Amino acid sequence: MSILRVENLSKTYQSRGRSLTVLDNVSFTLQPGDTFAIVGPSGSGKTTLLGLCAGLDRASSGSVYLNEIQLDNLSEDQRAAVRNQYVGFIFQNFQLLPTLTALENVMVPLELRGEKGAARTAQELLERVGLGQRGHHYPTQLSGGEQQRVSLARAFANRPKLLFADEPTGNLDTDTSATVVDLLFELNREAGTTLVLVTHDLELASRTQRVIRIKGGTVISDSRPEQVTVG
Amino acid sequence: MTSYTTSTQDRPLVKAPKTDPNWLWRMAWRDxxxxxxxxxxxxxxxxxGIAALVAINSFGDNLARSIDEQSRELLGADLTLSWNRPPSKxxxxxxxxxxxxxxxxxSFPSLVSIPRTGGIRLAQVKGLTGNFPYYGDWEVTPAAGIQAFRKSGERVALVDxxxxxxxxxxxxxSVKVGNLSFRIAGRVMKTPGQAAIASTVAPTVFIPNTFMNQTGLLQRGSRVNYRYYYQFxxxxxxxxxxxxxxxRLDKEGINYDTIAERKRQTxxxxxxxxxxxxxxxxxxxxLGCVGVASAVQLYVKEKIASVAILRTLGASGRQGLQxxxxxxxxxxxxxxxxxxxVGSVVQLVLPQVFGNFLPVAVDTVVSWSAVLAGVGTGLLISVLFAxxxxxxxRNVSPLRTLRTSYEDDLSGRDPLRWLVYxxxxxxIAGFSYLQTQxxxxxxxxxxGxxxxxxxxxALGLALIWLVRRFFPASWSYVWRQSLANLYRPNNQTIILVTAIGLGAFLIATLSLTQGLLLSRVELSASGxxxxMVLFDIQNEQLAGVKSLVKQQKLPVLQQVPxxxxxxxDINGRTAETVRKDTSIKIPDWAFSREYRVTYRDTLISSEKLGSGKAPSQSNGAVYISLEKPYFDRLKLKLGDTLNFNVQGAPIQTIVGxxxxxxxxxVQPNFLVVFPAGVLEQAPQFHVVMTRVPNNETSAALQRGLVAQFPNVSAIDLGLVLKTIDEILDQISFVIRFMALFSILTGLLVLGSSVVISKYQRLRESVLLRTLGANRNQILLITALEYGLLGLLAALSGILLSLFGTWALAQYVFEVPFRPTALPLVLVAGVVTLLTVAIGVFNSRDVLVRPPLDVLRSEG
Structure with missing residues (x-):
C-alpha cells in the first residue's frame, strides 16, 4: 500500500481570460518511510505540487491518494480532518500562531484530535528538539532556528504518516539550518515518517532517497540523489 | 460524525477529529x-448605545412604577366631575x-394684570371653595399662603x-382679576394633577370662589368650566x-375623571x-454595531494567517469561526x-432632563428587567453585526500558509451573509415593534x-469611485497621498461616512425640525x-371693543360670532344608541364634546370647499358645512341629518x-359652520382679530380691555410664539440628550476606527518617515484625509436630514420648507473639526516617536 500516490496531476489557473498551466501531468508514488525531495527553480510549480499533495488545494485534473484516501472528492473540512490525522507540516516561515506560546503551538494538533495529556506530549517533544525550557515563550521571543524547532515539534506531535516540508531552511542561516535539518532527519527516522521536502537547496535534497526535478510545471527528472548534480 | 471512505474500499479510514468543545474556549482565550x-x-x-437604552428603559419602568405609587396625586382627588354648561337644579x-x-x-381664561409693574397676560382664573388638594402636595411658597387662601373672606390669590x-x-x-384686586399670598410651584409644563402654557391664578361673581367676569356665553374635586x-x-x-352624567354632559383613568392615560x-x-x-x-462590524472586519483580516495555520493543522472552518x-x-x-x-447611572439624571414634563416625582432604582433587556439586546445585535x-x-484557505498573496478564498459571495443581513x-423591526407596538x-x-x-x-462608495476616477495626478504629494488613503486597501471611508454621517444627520434633523415647528407658527405672524385674537366679547360689548381697537389705530381684520x-343625534341615533350598537363606529367624543360654531354663507380664506356646497338655507332646511376630517371620522355622508342642542333649543340640520x-x-376655525339666519338670536360671544405692530401697542390695547371690558380675553401671538419656543426648547433638550448618545457613539466609533486603522497605517507612516517624510507632511496627510472624510460625512448627513425634514414639512406639518443655513454650516464645521482632531490625536505616536521605536512596540 502506498502512502502517497499522485496520478496525472495538473493545475491550471484562469487569469484575465487566459489560462496558465503551473503543473502539467505529474505522477509519482511514495512508499511508507520514503524520503523524497521536489527541487526546481522559483515558479517551477514545486510549491503548487506540495499544496496539492497535502490537500491544501484542488487539482484541475488528476488525482491524489493520501494513505489511499482520494483527496479530490473531499470537502475542505474533510481534507482538514485527513491532514490532522495523517499529515505534518514544516514551513519556510515557520507559521507558528503568534498569540500562542511555544508549548501551546505544539499542543494544537493534539488538542484538535481531542487527545488527553496534550501538554505532556508537547513538553516531551519540545525537550526532544532542545527547547524544554522555552515552552512558555511566544514565537516573537524565539530566534528563527528556535521557531523552526518548535514547528518541527508541532509537525511530529500527531505522529503523522507523512511530513511535508516547504523550504524548511529558507529563512535560516547556514549553521542553524544544519541543526534543524539534522533534527528533521533524525525525528523522521525515529518515527518512520514519509518525508516530502520542497527545496531549491540541492545539498539538502541530496539527503533524501529520491529527488524529482520540476521545471515549468513538468517533471524533468526523477532520480536517486547521487545522480543529482550539485551546483 | 462524518467518516470518509477511500475510492476503492468502503471501510472508513478517516474520522473527523473529536475535538474537546472546551478547546474552542481555550483557543479563543489564548488567541x-x-x-x-x-x-x-x-x-x-x-x-x-446600551447605556442609553438601559437608561431610558429603566427610567420608563421607574416612571411607570412612580405613577402607580403616586397615582392619587395625579388627580389630587378620588374623582373629578366637570362641565361647561349649568346642569339641571x-x-x-x-x-x-x-x-x-x-x-x-x-375656571375661565381672562386677562390679569399686576398694577405695580403694569404687566398683563392671559391666565386661567380658578375660583376654589374647599380643601383641594386631597392628595399630594400643593407646592406653594411661602407655605402659609395656602392657609391664608383657605381662610374665607380674605381677598388673596395664589399665582403660578x-x-x-x-x-x-x-x-x-396684588393681582387684578376683572373688577377685583387680590393680594398674592403665595407662588405656586406645583399643583397636584398638573404637570409643571402646563403652567407654562396656561398659568393659573387661584382665587377664593366666593369672590368669583364680584370679578364681573362670569357672564353669559363666557367660556367657563365648572368642576368638583371629590374625596371618598x-x-x-x-x-x-x-x-x-x-x-346620568352623560345625559347632562358632565365629564368624569377617576384616579384609575388618569393613571391609565398618564x-x-x-x-x-x-x-x-x-x-x-x-x-x-x-451605530455602535456598525463600528463593531468594521472593527471586526479589520481584526479578521489580521487573523486570517492564524486561521490558515489552524486549517492546515486540521481545524475545520466552523471551528475557526467559533x-x-x-x-x-x-x-x-x-x-x-x-x-x-453606565445606563443605570445615567438614568439618575433623567428626572432632571425631563424636568417639567413629569407628572410625578420619579424614584430611580435599578430596573433589572431593563438591564437584562439591554444586555441581551446589545449582545445579540453586536454579535449579529460582528x-x-x-x-x-469559514472560507479561509489553508493554502495561505504556502502563498501569502493568495486571495481567491474570500472574494466569493457568501449566501450566509444575506441570511445575517x-x-x-x-x-431591528422586531425591536422597534416591541417598543412602539x-x-x-x-x-x-x-x-428609514x-x-x-x-x-x-452609497455616498461613501461614490466618493471612493470619484477620487479614483478623477484622481488629481498633478497635485502635490501630500494631497495625492491623503486622497489615495480614501480608497486604498484598509480604508475607512465607508464606515466613517456612515457613522459620522448618521450622527450629523440626527443633529441636523433636530435643529431643522425645531425651526420647522417654529416657522409654522411664525408664518401666521407674517404679512x-x-x-392678536380678542375673544369672549358679548353682543352688547362688540361695538365698544371694536371702537377701542380703532382708538389704538389698529384694524379689525375679522369678526366672528x-x-x-x-x-x-346623528340621523336620529343618540349617544346611547350608538354606544349600545357596537357596529356603529362613531367615536364617543362626537356626542360628549362642546361644539363652538359660527354662522356665515361663504367660505373664508383659510378654507377650501371639499364636497357639496357652502352653508345655506333653503325651504326652511339648514344645510351646514363640516370640516373634512371631522366628517370622515363621524362616517357621515352628504344629506345626513345632525340634531344640535343649542343651549336648550334643538336645531335639526342637514350635512350640505x-x-x-x-x-x-391663527384665527378661529370651525368644525361646524351654520348658514346665516339661524343662530343670530342664540346666546353667543364674538371673536375680533387685529394686528398689533409691537409690544407697546399690544400692552396698551390689553390695558384698555382690562379697564373697560374685563371679561374679554386677548391672545397675543407674540406670547404664544414665546411659549411654544419654550416648550420646544424643553422637548428638544430631552431629544438632544438622547441624541447625544448617538453622537458620542459616532465619535467613539470614529476614535476606535482611527485607533484600529492606526495599526494598519503605522508601518506605512513609519516607512514614509524612514524614507524622509517630515513630521509636517505626515501631519498634513493625516489631517487632510480625516478632514475630507469628516466633511463628506457631515455633508452626507446634512443632505439626508434636509431630505427628511423636507418630507416632514411637506407631508406631516404641511408648511413650506425653508431651512436656515447657519446651524447646518455649524454642524458641518464642528463634525469635520472633531474628525480631524480625533484622527490627528490618535496618530500622534507616529508623529513624535522615532520610527524604529514605534515599530518595535507595535510589532
Whole structure:
C-alpha cells in the first residue's frame, strides 16, 4: 500500500481570460518511510505540487491518494480532518500562531484530535528538539532556528504518516539550518515518517532517497540523489 | 460524525477529529491574549448605545412604577366631575351629595394684570371653595399662603410661578382679576394633577370662589368650566361607583375623571414617550454595531494567517469561526454589561432632563428587567453585526500558509451573509415593534434606517469611485497621498461616512425640525395676518371693543360670532344608541364634546370647499358645512341629518358640504359652520382679530380691555410664539440628550476606527518617515484625509436630514420648507473639526516617536 500516490496531476489557473498551466501531468508514488525531495527553480510549480499533495488545494485534473484516501472528492473540512490525522507540516516561515506560546503551538494538533495529556506530549517533544525550557515563550521571543524547532515539534506531535516540508531552511542561516535539518532527519527516522521536502537547496535534497526535478510545471527528472548534480 | 471512505474500499479510514468543545474556549482565550485591549475597543462602541437604552428603559419602568405609587396625586382627588354648561337644579343638588368631602372650582381664561409693574397676560382664573388638594402636595411658597387662601373672606390669590416671572411680580404684590384686586399670598410651584409644563402654557391664578361673581367676569356665553374635586372615604371603589352614575352624567354632559383613568392615560402617554426615545437610543446602539462590524472586519483580516495555520493543522472552518465568535461575543457581553452599568447611572439624571414634563416625582432604582433587556439586546445585535465579517473565516484557505498573496478564498459571495443581513433587519423591526407596538411604525423605522445606512454607504462608495476616477495626478504629494488613503486597501471611508454621517444627520434633523415647528407658527405672524385674537366679547360689548381697537389705530381684520352647542343625534341615533350598537363606529367624543360654531354663507380664506356646497338655507332646511376630517371620522355622508342642542333649543340640520381647513392660521376655525339666519338670536360671544405692530401697542390695547371690558380675553401671538419656543426648547433638550448618545457613539466609533486603522497605517507612516517624510507632511496627510472624510460625512448627513425634514414639512406639518443655513454650516464645521482632531490625536505616536521605536512596540 502506498502512502502517497499522485496520478496525472495538473493545475491550471484562469487569469484575465487566459489560462496558465503551473503543473502539467505529474505522477509519482511514495512508499511508507520514503524520503523524497521536489527541487526546481522559483515558479517551477514545486510549491503548487506540495499544496496539492497535502490537500491544501484542488487539482484541475488528476488525482491524489493520501494513505489511499482520494483527496479530490473531499470537502475542505474533510481534507482538514485527513491532514490532522495523517499529515505534518514544516514551513519556510515557520507559521507558528503568534498569540500562542511555544508549548501551546505544539499542543494544537493534539488538542484538535481531542487527545488527553496534550501538554505532556508537547513538553516531551519540545525537550526532544532542545527547547524544554522555552515552552512558555511566544514565537516573537524565539530566534528563527528556535521557531523552526518548535514547528518541527508541532509537525511530529500527531505522529503523522507523512511530513511535508516547504523550504524548511529558507529563512535560516547556514549553521542553524544544519541543526534543524539534522533534527528533521533524525525525528523522521525515529518515527518512520514519509518525508516530502520542497527545496531549491540541492545539498539538502541530496539527503533524501529520491529527488524529482520540476521545471515549468513538468517533471524533468526523477532520480536517486547521487545522480543529482550539485551546483 | 462524518467518516470518509477511500475510492476503492468502503471501510472508513478517516474520522473527523473529536475535538474537546472546551478547546474552542481555550483557543479563543489564548488567541485573544495580545489583542484583548483592541477587542475591547471594538466593543466599547456599543457601550453608549446600551447605556442609553438601559437608561431610558429603566427610567420608563421607574416612571411607570412612580405613577402607580403616586397615582392619587395625579388627580389630587378620588374623582373629578366637570362641565361647561349649568346642569339641571336636581343634578346640581345631586352633585353636592357625592363623596365625603368636595371642592368646587369655577375656571375661565381672562386677562390679569399686576398694577405695580403694569404687566398683563392671559391666565386661567380658578375660583376654589374647599380643601383641594386631597392628595399630594400643593407646592406653594411661602407655605402659609395656602392657609391664608383657605381662610374665607380674605381677598388673596395664589399665582403660578410662570406667571409671576413673566409679569415681574412676587408674593405681596396684588393681582387684578376683572373688577377685583387680590393680594398674592403665595407662588405656586406645583399643583397636584398638573404637570409643571402646563403652567407654562396656561398659568393659573387661584382665587377664593366666593369672590368669583364680584370679578364681573362670569357672564353669559363666557367660556367657563365648572368642576368638583371629590374625596371618598378610604376603601371606596370609586370606579364602581362612577359606573352607577355614568348614564346620568352623560345625559347632562358632565365629564368624569377617576384616579384609575388618569393613571391609565398618564402611564400610556409616558410609556409612548419613553418607547420612542428608546428608538433614539437604539439608533446609537446600531451605530455602535456598525463600528463593531468594521472593527471586526479589520481584526479578521489580521487573523486570517492564524486561521490558515489552524486549517492546515486540521481545524475545520466552523471551528475557526467559533473561536473568533466566542471572542467577540465575550467582548460584546463585557461591553453590554458596562453599558448597562453606565445606563443605570445615567438614568439618575433623567428626572432632571425631563424636568417639567413629569407628572410625578420619579424614584430611580435599578430596573433589572431593563438591564437584562439591554444586555441581551446589545449582545445579540453586536454579535449579529460582528458575524458579517466573521463569516469569512469559514472560507479561509489553508493554502495561505504556502502563498501569502493568495486571495481567491474570500472574494466569493457568501449566501450566509444575506441570511445575517436578514436577521439584522428582522431584529431591528422586531425591536422597534416591541417598543412602539405598531407594525407600520416599526417597519417605517426599519426601512428609514436601512435607507439612511444605504444612502450613506452609497455616498461613501461614490466618493471612493470619484477620487479614483478623477484622481488629481498633478497635485502635490501630500494631497495625492491623503486622497489615495480614501480608497486604498484598509480604508475607512465607508464606515466613517456612515457613522459620522448618521450622527450629523440626527443633529441636523433636530435643529431643522425645531425651526420647522417654529416657522409654522411664525408664518401666521407674517404679512397682514392677524396676530392678536380678542375673544369672549358679548353682543352688547362688540361695538365698544371694536371702537377701542380703532382708538389704538389698529384694524379689525375679522369678526366672528361663536355659538356653543352639543350634538344630540346623528340621523336620529343618540349617544346611547350608538354606544349600545357596537357596529356603529362613531367615536364617543362626537356626542360628549362642546361644539363652538359660527354662522356665515361663504367660505373664508383659510378654507377650501371639499364636497357639496357652502352653508345655506333653503325651504326652511339648514344645510351646514363640516370640516373634512371631522366628517370622515363621524362616517357621515352628504344629506345626513345632525340634531344640535343649542343651549336648550334643538336645531335639526342637514350635512350640505365639507371644507378643507388650514388650522395653521391663527384665527378661529370651525368644525361646524351654520348658514346665516339661524343662530343670530342664540346666546353667543364674538371673536375680533387685529394686528398689533409691537409690544407697546399690544400692552396698551390689553390695558384698555382690562379697564373697560374685563371679561374679554386677548391672545397675543407674540406670547404664544414665546411659549411654544419654550416648550420646544424643553422637548428638544430631552431629544438632544438622547441624541447625544448617538453622537458620542459616532465619535467613539470614529476614535476606535482611527485607533484600529492606526495599526494598519503605522508601518506605512513609519516607512514614509524612514524614507524622509517630515513630521509636517505626515501631519498634513493625516489631517487632510480625516478632514475630507469628516466633511463628506457631515455633508452626507446634512443632505439626508434636509431630505427628511423636507418630507416632514411637506407631508406631516404641511408648511413650506425653508431651512436656515447657519446651524447646518455649524454642524458641518464642528463634525469635520472633531474628525480631524480625533484622527490627528490618535496618530500622534507616529508623529513624535522615532520610527524604529514605534515599530518595535507595535510589532
Amino acid at each position: 485573544s491574549r495580545r489583542s484583548r485591549q483592541r477587542l475591547f475597543l471594538f466593543m466599547s462602541a456599543i457601550v453608549l 336636581k343634578t346640581q343638588q345631586f352633585l353636592r351629595t357625592i363623596g365625603q368631602d368636595r371642592t368646587y372650582e369655577v 410661578d410662570a406667571l409671576l416671572v413673566q409679569l415681574g411680580a412676587q408674593p405681596g404684590d 372615604s378610604p376603601g371606596t371603589d370609586v370606579s364602581a361607583y362612577v359606573k352607577t352614575i355614568t348614564a 402611564g400610556r402617554a409616558f410609556a409612548d414617550l419613553t418607547q420612542y426615545l428608546s428608538l433614539v437610543a437604539f439608533v446609537a446602539l446600531l 473561536i473568533y465568535l466566542i471572542q467577540t461575543a465575550l467582548m460584546g457581553l463585557i461591553g453590554a454589561v458596562i453599558g448597562a452599568v 458575524l458579517l465579517p466573521l463569516l469569512a473565516i 436578514g436577521l439584522i433587519l428582522l431584529f 405598531e407594525w407600520k411604525l416599526a417597519i417605517g423605522f426599519t426601512v 434606517l436601512a435607507v439612511a445606512f444605504g444612502v450613506l454607504t 397682514n395676518q392677524p396676530n 361663536v355659538v356653543t352647542m352639543r350634538l344630540n 358640504g365639507t371644507r378643507e381647513v388650514d388650522w395653521n392660521r
